Amino acid sequence: MAFNDLYDAVLNGEAQKATAATKQALEAGAAPMQLISDAMVPAMAEVGRLYESGEYFVPELLLAGRAMKSAMELLRPLLAASGDRPNTRVVIGTVKGDLHDIGKNLVASMLEGGGFEVIDLGADVAPERFVAAVAERQPQVVCLSSLLTVTMPCMKTTIEALTAAGLRNQVKVLIGGAPVTSQYAKEIGADGYTDNASGAVGLVRSVVSAA
């Protein structure tokens, strides 16, 4: 029952209900990873489907992401203690000079809801910080966000920094943000682009499975 409640709470973007349902399920003996895979991931997948079909909009995505996050806060320490972790790790950040993080946060939420481990470096992230995070955390995917046309070239700089550090072949680099296009992704040597947060989940899956 708590699984259904958690699924509904995430789908409807109700953070308090998501927390309560998670507590209830844990008290009843549910495994943290099972709550993620059987309730939260399917709920976020349905959120993504509703967004793609035009029934949900960005605010609904955000509320669902928040609900999922509130449940994850209870689960994360338990997962760390058990050593249980998702198979795919993603490093994400908004590039240097750009303070906008709404889109990046949405993508991070959707990816976490997609069952990936997400390391969020925040906004205004210098290329060397991306390089350090890749070297240290060994992700399979790096996601770069930029809202501003003036900061967009820093995506290219970041990819060049990964190449210079000898790390480019270890990771897939995905880019997104309002001014970014698939053509721009090709021009700067990124591995993929998506124009919305929901699409990021499928994109990460496809580049990881193709690797």
Added chain:
Amino acid sequence: MPIGTDLLLHEEPEPEVARNHGPALGRVIERAARRWGTPLAIPLMDLRLEKIDLLTLAGIPEHEADRFHFDTPIAPSALAALCRRDAPIFRAGSLARNEALTWIDTRTNLIPVGMTIGPFSLMTRLLADPIGAVAQAGSGMTSEDSVQLAQQCLQMAEAAVLRSIRSQVEHGARAMMICEPAACTAFLSPRQIRAGSPVFEQFVMEPNLRLKRFLDHAGCDLIFHNCGELIDSMVEDFAQRLHPVILSLGSSRRLWEDARLVPDDVVLYGNLPTKSFYSDGAMPVEEVMRRTEELIANMRACGHPHIVGSECDVLFVPGAADAIRAKVEAMMQVAAPA
């Protein structure tokens, strides 16, 4: 068009000096209007200025303005101080914009156009999580701290925009471009609006209607700009209730279809996809010309008054100025005989 002023500003030997110097900025604005043959002297679309001015009142230095967000509810006395009608402080960018308006008004035969961010869009820049707060308001969670903070920020934002508008009118603006790019489906859920939530009315329409009343009283025309993703009811409200002289929309809209939502005395402006002009791959010159021809033909067919233009300003893209300029020239070349 703001894109023209921005392009010419970056032809200046020292663009940042010209940006903050009224007469120099006035000359750039005039040159842009002359080059592209418009009687409207449209300034830069610098939507940071009202936030900088507001935060200066709150004691936040200009260099921290971009990063700063209000994160706790504001005490009533502090809120009243930040909403003061006669707050005198304006920073360099706003002062230059005002002086440029006076320069245009007194030295040219062009129509001086003012520019401001809209109150809702300014509010979103005062909060770290504006979408969440507005979504909570839209779902009726009005007692949440985040919703109350959003309402306070909206109140401050409206006051700051009104101060900016009043000041620009006093310096000669005869039309005012209010830019509300955030009043769109990324920040306001159509699902909530269709379910009867008053969030769009309370957060977007009410403040903008009050500003429109001020402009009407001052004899200043409204040019309303929104390049965000919109649903039809939003376009209707902007066109019919705000009733601007010009309604400028983003490239996600088909203007010839929107014409049915817009009164005949509201000129539609736009809406070539200038946000992607920087990329020759995504938007080659030939595609710009094709889209311009298509837009002109469709607008002629529907018979609604229309000015060909950009969907939005395009802020400077390092290394792409020539690509952007070539497409602006191509767009204007196609439009010229029309």
